[in-house]
Amino acid sequence: MSDIDLNLQIWRQKKSDSPGAFETYALDKISTEMSFLEMLDVLNEKLTKQGLDPVAFDHDCREGICGMCGTVVNGVAHGPEKEVTLCQLHMRNFKDGDTLVIEPFRSRAFPIRKDLLIDRSAFDRIIQSGGYVSVNTGGTPDGNAIPIPAQTAELAMDAAACIGCGACVASCPNGAAMLFTSAKVSQLCLLPQGQTERKQRALDMVATMDKEGFGNCTNERECEAVCPKSISIRNIARLNREYLMAALSEG
Amino acid sequence: MELNAHIPAGPLSEKWDNHKFNSKLVNPANRRKFKIIIVGTGLAGASASATLAEQGYQVQTFCIQDSPRRAHSIAAQGGINAAKCYQTDGDSVHRLFYDTIKGGDFRSREANVYRLAQVSNSIIDQCVAQGVPFAREYGGTMANRSFGGAQVSRTFYARGQTGQQLLLGAYSALSRQIHAGRVTMYNRREMMEIVLVDGKARGIITRNIITGEIEKYSADMVLLATGGYGNAYFLSTNAMASNVTAAWRAHKKGAGFANPSFVQIHPTCIPVHGDYQSKLTLMSESLRNDGRVWVPKDVNDKRHPRDIPDAARDYYLENKYPSFGNLVPRDVASRNAKEQCDLGKGVGSTKLAVYLDFADAIKRDGQETILKKYGNLFQMYEKITDSSPLQEPMMIYPAVHYTMGGLWVDYNLMTTIPGLFALGECNFSDHGANRLGASALMQGLADGYFVISTSVANYLGTNSLKAVSTDDVAFKEARQEVENRISKLLKNSSDGPTGKVTVDEIHKEVGKLLWDNCGMARNKQGLEAALAKLPALKDKFWNSVYIPGDMKEINQSLERAGRVADFLEFAEIMVRDALAREESCGCHLREESQTEENEAKRDDANFSHVSVWEHKGEGVEPVMHKEQLVFENVTPSQRSYK
Ligand SMILES: Cc1cc2nc3c(=O)[nH]c(=O)nc-3n(C[C@H](O)[C@H](O)[C@H](O)COP(=O)(O)OP(=O)(O)OC[C@H]3O[C@@H](n4cnc5c(N)ncnc54)[C@H](O)[C@@H]3O)c2cc1C
Ligand code: FES
Numbered sequence: 001m002s003d004i005d006l007n008l009q010i011w012r013q014k015k016s017d018s019p020g021a022f023e024t025y026a027l028d029k030i031s032t033e034m035s036f037l038e039m040l041d042v043l044n045e046k047l048t049k050q051g052l053d054p055v056a057f058d059h060d061c062r063e064g065i066c067g068m069c070g071t072v073v074n075g076v077a078h079g080p081e082k083e084v085t086l087c088q089l090h091m092r093n094f095k096d097g098d099t100l101v102i103e104p105f106r107s108r109a110f111p112i113r114k115d116l117l118i119d120r121s122a123f124d125r126i127i128q129s130g131g132y133v134s135v136n137t138g139g140t141p142d143g144n145a146i147p148i149p150a151q152t153a154e155l156a157m158d159a160a161a162c163i164g165c166g167a168c169v170a171s172c173p174n175g176a177a178m179l180f181t182s183a184k185v186s187q188l189c190l191l192p193q194g195q196t197e198r199k200q201r202a203l204d205m206v207a208t209m210d211k212e213g214f215g216n217c218t219n220e221r222e223c224e225a226v227c228p229k230s231i232s233i234r235n236i237a238r239l240n241r242e243y244l245m246a247a248l249s250e251g
Numbered sequence: 252m253e254l255n256a257h258i259p260a261g262p263l264s265e266k267w268d269n270h271k272f273n274s275k276l277v278n279p280a281n282r283r284k285f286k287i288i289i290v291g292t293g294l295a296g297a298s299a300s301a302t303l304a305e306q307g308y309q310v311q312t313f314c315i316q317d318s319p320r321r322a323h324s325i326a327a328q329g330g331i332n333a334a335k336c337y338q339t340d341g342d343s344v345h346r347l348f349y350d351t352i353k354g355g356d357f358r359s360r361e362a363n364v365y366r367l368a369q370v371s372n373s374i375i376d377q378c379v380a381q382g383v384p385f386a387r388e389y390g391g392t393m394a395n396r397s398f399g400g401a402q403v404s405r406t407f408y409a410r411g412q413t414g415q416q417l418l419l420g421a422y423s424a425l426s427r428q429i430h431a432g433r434v435t436m437y438n439r440r441e442m443m444e445i446v447l448v449d450g451k452a453r454g455i456i457t458r459n460i461i462t463g464e465i466e467k468y469s470a471d472m473v474l475l476a477t478g479g480y481g482n483a484y485f486l487s488t489n490a491m492a493s494n495v496t497a498a499w500r501a502h503k504k505g506a507g508f509a510n511p512s513f514v515q516i517h518p519t520c521i522p523v524h525g526d527y528q529s530k531l532t533l534m535s536e537s538l539r540n541d542g543r544v545w546v547p548k549d550v551n552d553k554r555h556p557r558d559i560p561d562a563a564r565d566y567y568l569e570n571k572y573p574s575f576g577n578l579v580p581r582d583v584a585s586r587n588a589k590e591q592c593d594l595g596k597g598v599g600s601t602k603l604a605v606y607l608d609f610a611d612a613i614k615r616d617g618q619e620t621i622l623k624k625y626g627n628l629f630q631m632y633e634k635i636t637d638s639s640p641l642q643e644p645m646m647i648y649p650a651v652h653y654t655m656g657g658l659w660v661d662y663n664l665m666t667t668i669p670g671l672f673a674l675g676e677c678n679f680s681d682h683g684a685n686r687l688g689a690s691a692l693m694q695g696l697a698d699g700y701f702v703i704s705t706s707v708a709n710y711l712g713t714n715s716l717k718a719v720s721t722d723d724v725a726f727k728e729a730r731q732e733v734e735n736r737i738s739k740l741l742k743n744s745s746d747g748p749t750g751k752v753t754v755d756e757i758h759k760e761v762g763k764l765l766w767d768n769c770g771m772a773r774n775k776q777g778l779e780a781a782l783a784k785l786p787a788l789k790d791k792f793w794n795s796v797y798i799p800g801d802m803k804e805i806n807q808s809l810e811r812a813g814r815v816a817d818f819l820e821f822a823e824i825m826v827r828d829a830l831a832r833e834e835s836c837g838c839h840l841r842e843e844s845q846t847e848e849n850e851a852k853r854d855d856a857n858f859s860h861v862s863v864w865e866h867k868g869e870g871v872e873p874v875m876h877k878e879q880l881v882f883e884n885v886t887p888s889q890r891s892y893k
Binding site: 031068135 | 298301302305316317318319320321323325326335337373375376377378379380381382384385386387388389390391392393394407409410412414415416419422423424426427429430436438461490491492524525527528529530532533631634635637700701704747748753755797799800804805807808
């Protein structure tokens, strides 16, 4: 355990429609045992005591599962460590004297609300357009009446692990939401429960994705590289197949 | 305050069916005429929103986070119980009922717990149908694991992300109803007040977290599914936004608060390491299936754990509780960890930790098998502590985790305010003085998917409600109250921070006061001292808290301040409740009431009741009422896990 001194450059923006800019803050004696968000807490306590406006940022579970946190740190969504969210990133990944440039996830479809806090409700609307199996409560068959090979369940779970943080969108040069959308489409098309609505789901979710202003996928693979849950781009291939099959059989 | 639990007549196993038959219904065509407000989108709120909207009601749902999918339920790791008995190991509805009553140390209602066990199986079926990817055996059937306090394997799971997968299932059902226009979803709203008209719950006041606007919403009934209040302690395993505000506002408007001192301290969390720490991370209880808990026998043994031979280790849980071993219930495991640390046997730099060791399991089953079960938990542990559980034992210590206490509800889940219902962790209903692992997810989904719709129909079918609108005076007054309160919170801040305290400083102070005096072990002296200190702390907060920014914008300091203000008031009834209960039961250990073997000693003659607190006005002492517990089907016994 040791302490490090940091130079922070943080994106400050008062409202969605106000101009933003980087501000510089010096932060000394940060324990390397701290999480990244705890480091921001320390900064915010310091700013508060100086009568300055603390930095707004989203967070909730602080254990890498709610998908609420996330900023770009030195050009990388969720920072330099692989397969972690920002709240799980620890300061032992940085060295004394480092400069950290911290900015929000940027995308046309994710308006900035304040500082590092953004609006990701477009993701909700993608799910609303088809990311489910249409069953009502009650009257469902016994769980074991739908046998699912362990391997299939594992594959579906790999895709279902998406936390909806938006790092994939922020890292894609086109601002595409393909990794997010394909994860849900894959989970449901792999499982027997998802078969009935398989085609319509792919068509509707892709249509919503486009409508919300997300870009197209050109296989840059940046999304997979930053995904804290290691969602594979094989899901994107699967979505493309699903979409093509659905579109062809429609026409 | 009248406490009628409205437990249906008849034998235990027929009560729920009788009740459903005797409850009033609302004709499908009429349902769209009724508006229901649901606050919270965790397992309880999301499942209730989806179910009621599917049935045809007009639903308005609210949550603090930017999306309903991010409710705190998402963080549950280990699993969900059900009495499926897929393993043919002797499980049954009755056994799940019995284990839950016994695990709760005979401080919960028989009828509620039995219903929970009855509907548990439908929950699993529902979630499977939604596409929740539960773990499967190679043959395709569903897999189970064991959890503490049970000798059967009844826990269903999706890796170490069961809460996430169940919540995403409920969220998908909710999303479908939002798409269909039957649920209006309000994200980033914090409920600040409940509105009563003619004594009935008819709406809520919220603060829009983005614009700071104070908004009014009306309905025919209000359902709270706002989760637990563990964050009163500042450090807990709960998400940062978890709060008591919604429940506390309801309490101050007349809802009884039951057993506020019943707080579960989870035995396996990553120990505290610095004063900047913002939350504690849970390591799932499922780890105790294969991990062995131990401390060095000798207080002065400074060797690396690997160099300490078996003979010099004390596997204290296995030694003391041979039949349950490492799988004793949480309260017992936590208390024993504290006892070892109090004896000076704690390990690590703070001496406030014990080992949880996987070496034997890895030797027995191989690294691959162990990683398959716990890989993501091991990874999470390593990310935080920089140490690999494959190489050396984990270090763990108990942390605040779950609150059994909550709004008092009757069998219908209605609070003492007509038309106000409480679901999930924010009610007190099923777990008595201690909750068994994997039973909170079960309860949240039971309440939302399978219980509440009967209550909703019955309430709407038996009450003729007059039309109300948000222009009514009750709404204007409630909004004014909220605005005044916010102005009062901001009153110290116009002349800068000098000489002031921050919100977090006060939150940490009240948290520590509670942890030290109303935590794992409690006594009269400590509780009285804490009660004496609370008023001054409250004054310090209101007279010197500094909150930057103003109310008409995103202001995260203001959000936290409102929650801390409520925790400060709430702490008082927590401590009073712990003080009044002069017995030990479940998680509530009064040092004055222990058996010769230092186990919690209940006093059924005097304390076989739910304690329900009534708010009597600002500055007036609250009053405690009792709901006597009646046991007709089980005989309360001294719990033994030996
Ligand atoms: C780390 C961890 C692991 C766990 N693991 C397990 C497990 O393996 N098995 C198990 O059975 N249980 C587990 N639990 C317990 C379980 O997760 C919770 O008890 C359960 O999820 C609570 O669900 P809920 O729906 O009642 O509330 P929550 O999921 O807490 O949801 C509360 C909702 O209310 C909203 N809300 C709160 N206050 C307000 C307000 N004032 N205004 C507007 N909205 C508000 C929030 O936005 C949120 O949507 C675990 C808990 C933790 C902390
Ligand atoms: S705060 Fe929940 S994922 Fe980071």
